[in-house]
Every structure is written in C-alpha cells, then in structure tokens.
Amino acid sequence: MFEEFSKRNKAVRAALDLAQQRDWGDVTLADIAKHAGLDLADLRREFACKSDILRAFQAEVDAEVLSKVKPAGAETSVRDRVFDMIMTRFEVMAPHKPALKRIACYLRCRPGEASLLACSILATQYWMLAGAGAKLDGARAAVRVAGLTAVYSRAFKVWLEDPSPSLDKTMAVLDRALSNGERALEKMEKTCSMLCGLVPRGWRRKSSDQPPPDADPAPAATV
Helix, strand or coil: CCCCCCHHHHHHHHHHHHHHHCCHHHCCHHHHHHHHCCCHHHHHHHCCCHHHHHHHHHHHHHHHHHHHCCCCCCCCCHHHHHHHHHHHHHHHHHHHHHHHHHHHHHHHCCHHHHHHHHHHHHHHHHHHHHHCCCCCCHHHHHHHHHHHHHHHHHHHHHHHCCCCCCCHHHHHHHHHHHHHHHHHHHHHHHHHHHHHHCCCCCCCCCHHHCCCCCCCCCCCCCC
C-alpha cells in the first residue's frame, strides 16, 4: 500500500507515522508536512484538514482490499465473502495498528471530529458489500450498509485490542455479529414483504396528486 510516492501518499504515511508516536490531537498539519518533506502549501492542495487525511487512508485501504480479494463467485455466500473482506481489511491495516489505536482513542472522546468521517465510513462498507457481490439496490442497500457499519465497528474495536497473530477473538466476534445481522436483515425483509402484501394491487395515486392533462412537464434537473 502507498507504493506510489505522490505528495498525497507521503502525507498519509507521515500522518500515520506521527500518530504512532504521539496522540493524534498533538499531531499538527505542520508536523505532517515536515515529516513528509512537503510544504504546507503542498499539503493544502491535497487535503482540507486532518480528517481528510484519514479519509484518504480509508479510501486507499478500500482499494487495497478490493484488489486482494478475488471476485465474488456463486460457490460462496455473500456473508462469507463479507467476512473475508473485513478480515483482509484488518490484514491490510495491521502495519498501522498502533497508529489507528491512538487515533480511535482520540476520536472516541470527540464525536464532533469523529462525525467528519461518517460518510467515508459508510462508503467503505458500501464498497465492501459491492466487492462481496451483495445486492445494493433501493432501500435494501441503505439497510445493509448501516448494518455492516455497526458490525465492522464492533469487530474493529476488538481487533485493536487483539494481540494474537491468528486474530481468533476478532474472527469470533465478527462471525457472531455477521450471523446476528443476517438474521435481523431476514426478519426485516420478511416484515417489509408482509406489509407490501397488505397494500391493494389496484392502488393508485389519488387523482388530486396527478398533474392536470394540459400541464407542462417538470423541467429536468440540472447539474
């Protein structure tokens, strides 16, 4: 990971190196720039803030995991592939575990700063599900992403404190959390199917909700 020594990658590596040595709150942007051999101007061109550097790290880990795990096949279940995805992620992040432990400890007491990573965390789980071949259409996608985020968060906390090379404790917690999440998702989908079955097939929107026959069509959205 980070084989291409661009200014962006140098900054991410520097930030993780410094986080391994001291509290994340004590690491300044000037420290990161100096450690990476960059000017502050170079750093600003690449990142908006320290949280942005962490988001870049998450994205790089995503790409590394997706390149390591073989494409989804019919011979294994989505659940098993998700398990492999997450364990591969822990393998990829292992060299940076001390730094991530310090960063996680710092953010745990600062929900405001932690919330800046919320979107990238959800994006990570979306890509993990995509790599596992999960269906990500409609409302089901949001439920699966939210559920996997909770599962991953629990496994991540255990992984940070798991000293064993085989990560037996981490795997046990992840396996149990995935099984519980799978059962919860099945119950939710059955409930949604039941509720949908109660809606009359001939139901249509009320005529008052329909535009008048001679109304002009709504303008297309512009970007």
